[in-house]
Amino acid sequence: MENEAALALSPLLVPLLWSVPLLVVHILLQGVTATKELGTDWNAGPRDDDRKASGILAGRAERASLNFRETYPVFIVLALTLAIMGETAGWAIFGAWLWFVCRIIYIPLYLAGIPYIRSLVWVGSLIGLLIMFLTALF
Incomplete structure (x- = not known):
């Protein structure tokens, strides 16, 4: 019962919950840019032609x-x-928010084609995961 209470009150659930809209943003960006190029008929269709x-x-x-x-x-x-x-x-919280913020920053950097800084932001997100992993171990 104690773990259930900790889970319900965990501030780690905040970045976890906000990661869902971030996933949706990625999906929408991908879909909108592809539809802009290939058209709405392609998007609405079964995409059997492998375009x-x-x-x-x-x-x-x-x-x-x-x-x-x-x-x-x-x-x-x-x-x-x-x-x-x-x-x-x-x-734990620092690592989670570091991953989350870096993943947000990564999107415009990648879309704009900005090298090196984008890679540093990606490394920052991995550092966030590493911090979380090490916190879980120790």
């Missing part, structure tokens, strides 16, 4: 979305693990 968006912005939106989805399951597992463990402050 893919080939424009720069649509490609970047797709790659940014794929990149997000590579680390998203890890973030979910770590946030829930730490919440269940009762880690509700300090490094």
Whole structure:
């Protein structure tokens, strides 16, 4: 019962819950940019012809979305693990918010095609996950 109370009150659930709209933003960006290029008939249809968006912005939106989805399951597992463990402050929260903020900043940097800074922000998000992981271990 104590773990249930800790989970219900965990501040780790805030960035976890806000990560859902962030996922939706990625999906919408990918869909909107591809639809702009390929048309609404393509979007509404079954997409049997295997056409893919080939424009720069649509490609970047797709790659940014794929990149997000590579680390998203890890973030979910770590946030829930730490919440269940009762880690509700300090490094656990810092790591979660670092991942989340970096993932937000990453989107416009990737869409704009800004090198190096985008990569540093990506590394920042991984550092957030590493902090969460190490907090869970120790």
